[in-house]
Amino acid sequence: MGQRDFLLVSTTGRLLGTTLLTIGGTLFRDKRYGALFTLLGVSLFLILLTMVYRGTIERWFRRLRAEQLLKHRADRAKVKKRKDG
Numbered sequence: 001m002g003q004r005d006f007l008l009v010s011t012t013g014r015l016l017g018t019t020l021l022t023i024g025g026t027l028f029r030d031k032r033y034g035a036l037f038t039l040l041g042v043s044l045f046l047i048l049l050t051m052v053y054r055g056t057i058e059r060w061f062r063r064l065r066a067e068q069l070l071k072h073r074a075d076r077a078k079v080k081k082r083k084d085g
Contacts, residue, residue, distance in 0.1 A: 024036060024039060024040070
């Protein structure tokens with residue numbers, strides 16, 4: 001994993017985690033336990049869903065990255081062809 005990808009993933013993960021902790025703490029402080037447990041349930045469901053479909057998600061991201069690389073190479077080839085021609 002490249003540095004840019006690592007920073008993107010870790011920053012996104014930290015931001016999401018901090019947001020969920022803040023919302024959860026606010027709900028707990030305000031004694032809104034129903035909303036707190038709903039938030040926990042939805043979060044756990046999304047985590048489990050991600051774990052179950054991890055392979056599919058990874059393949060999707062790899063395919064997306066491959067398409068970006070092909071487009072980049074095609075664009076570079078067009079630029080080179082214009083310079084040569």
